[in-house]
Amino acid sequence: MTTRKLSEIARTIRSKNAGIDKITFDVIFAERADYDLVRRSGVLSRAAVCRIFGLPESRITDYVEFDPALAIKFTILRQVTSGSPGDADIFGSQQYGPLLDIAVPTG
């Protein structure tokens, strides 16, 4: 089975605060075929996100496929509220790293 990295398929992979207690992740595709490929592959799902980040499912507040944007979007509850001492990512903007190398089966 051949695979490609998610970072080679998606146009945008990003994370950002959604309020002070949550971080939201957007994986956005330029082509409908790529969007369909990834969402059908199952490499991203609530369960996959839990596995990748070592999270209990209760920390995932939203997981949606947003067709108009060709985007997969999920949101997690923060362990440490944004900007509290010990939080090293006040904007939540560097949490997407572990998504880049996800291997997507391509055939």
Added chain:
Amino acid sequence: MPSPGSSLRILCPNGHLGFAPIKTASFRIGLDCAPELICADSGSCDVGPGPLGADVSSSPVQWQRHDLEHMLLGARRLGVPMIVGSAGDTGSNSGVDRFVGIIKDLAREHRLARFRIGYFYSEVGKDYLRRKISAGDAIDGLDGRPPLDLATLGATDRVVAMAGVHPYIELLDRGADIIIGGRSSDCAIFAAPALRQGLPAGLAYFAGKVLECASFCAEPYAGKESVLGEITMEDFKVTALCPEQRCTIASVTAHTMYERPNPFYEHFLGGYIDMRECRYKQYDERTTRITAPKYIPATELRAKLEGAGKLGERYVGLVGVRDPYTIQNIDAVIAWARQQAVERFGPTGYELHHTVYGRDAILGALEPLKRSPSHEICVVVQAIAPTREMAEEVCMTGTRQMFYARLPAVKGTAGGVAFLLDEVMPASPAYRWTVNHTVRLDDPLELFPTFIMEAGV
């Protein structure tokens, strides 16, 4: 008042006004497009709890003044209203006063003909919230937080409430030419004048949601460029004004989910918009057209509250490590340093944080690669204590004692870590977000007193 076929053209030069100066070329292009309103949001809670708690602005006053000057001169020349919401990053009363003062100074300096400034405050007194709690009127928690209790309220320095469209409409009704708002829902700042004109609420709020970060809804990525929105009875259109940018279906839809937990709903005081049925169409090369967002009125008026409380004074230290054995055992080194702090200061009454760059600083427990740290790492030490003197000493203990950590098999016995500086550095006091809640209101204006004054010559 409402007439079929009416529309509103809004020029937005900036999201989070003041955080970086606007690019003026695309703003000038926008002024030539006959806008009927110039509007921007200045707020963000991304800057952390410190600015709200300490009541300071995280943006330099020169940049705030720069943007306000361009907006004010443009608005007065065209004779159209100008609205800025969430003044001064946090929307605290001092942020509103600062922006109102800048507008008055600019009016004098440029000898502008007399006009009316409307403004309102969003700070919420702790006594008001205490009375609500005591009366059994729960201050509900958001995002899984429990209802606000008196202890948490007591540990809070400042609270602001998110205004809806109501104080903006009130000030427009009273003849304001320029409005400076306290903390507000981003979309309400833009929706208010559209609603007042009788345009559909779904489109009005949706427009605000798209416009509030200006050129972030366009591509390629470029900040601080202006965009133009037009709300009609049937649709909302958004156009990129920077010559290199376009508003595409991809860029606009990507923005509708930006910084939001969910792309389908947006809540604010008075209701929410449901965007599940929205349709997006490329209208022309630089413009996207949106139809069918729905406004759902709230059954109960609830205002979102943001509050921050001080934890203490803070010092920061930096520690480098290159020895692979020490890196493998960095948690033991940190434990040693923390133990020295406990022996000196006891187990409580301060905070000591060690953040290990090169291993798991940024993701913390979520880091899948935490078991394969880099060949060199940096540990950032933060100490928080009631006084600066104590914070400095706790930080020095947490930093310098890493040098003396006792690892059984270490080769380097002349010091276990590398110092960039053999000192610890004073940092801003530490705060935390204590309040992320909602409060029930009887009147959507009850937390947002409005004022009008004259400026100009």
